[in-house]
Amino acid sequence: MQTYPVDIDPEQLIRWLEAKHAASPSVFRITAVRATDERMVPPRGTHLDDLDREDLREIATIATLEIAPAHASEGWLLTVVVEDEVGPRLPDKGALIEDEQTIDLVTFDQEFIRTGRGNASVVAAVEGPEAEKRMARLLHSIEADRHNSGPAKSTD
Incomplete structure (x- = not known):
């Protein structure tokens, strides 16, 4: 699959998707x-020595939303x-970092x-030129906010 970043407002994408999904x-x-995700604090811009940095962790929450066609054969x-980085903090004794959770x-x-x-x-992934055309049409629909025109169809 070829992947590439998409320059689209995530809020607009979600609004369009919610309306399309409701319909x-x-x-x-x-x-x-x-x-x-709990990570070691990198040495960048800190005045801490290695021992002090060992006691700190950066905490980040990572949320991932995947949107795929109902038929995987469409290839996108x-x-x-x-x-969302919470930033450096001391780990709580006994604190448990949650596993991946479906939302x-x-x-x-x-x-x-x-x-x-x-x-x-936002990142798009496509399998070939036909899937890339489908993705372009989908992105155009989202940008034009055309979510009330019926189900998305592949027309090649």
């Missing part, structure tokens, strides 16, 4: 997950990733898009 729930396969995938579209929207939480990016 035709079987047009897309939509999956969303969130996970918490649109992914929205939101990374629904509404939760993804409310917790990450509407709140402006974190940095969002």
Whole structure:
């Protein structure tokens, strides 16, 4: 699959998707997950020595929304990733970092898009020129906000 970044407002994409999903729930396969990631604090811009940095962790919540056609043979995938860094902190004794958790579209929207939480990016993945044409039509529909024109169809 060829992947490339998409310059589209994630909020507009979600609004369009919510309206399309409400009108035709079987047009897309939509999956969303969130996970918490704990990382070592990098030495960039800190005045801490290695021993002090060992005690700190950066905590980030990463939410991923995948939108695919109902029929996988159409060969495309649109992914929205939101990374929300909480920043450096001391780990709590006994604190457990949650495993990946499945969430629904509404939760993804409310917790990450509407709140402006974190940095969002959109990436398209396509399998060949026909799938790339389908993706271009989909993105054009989203940008034009044409979600009330019936189910998305592949017309090649």
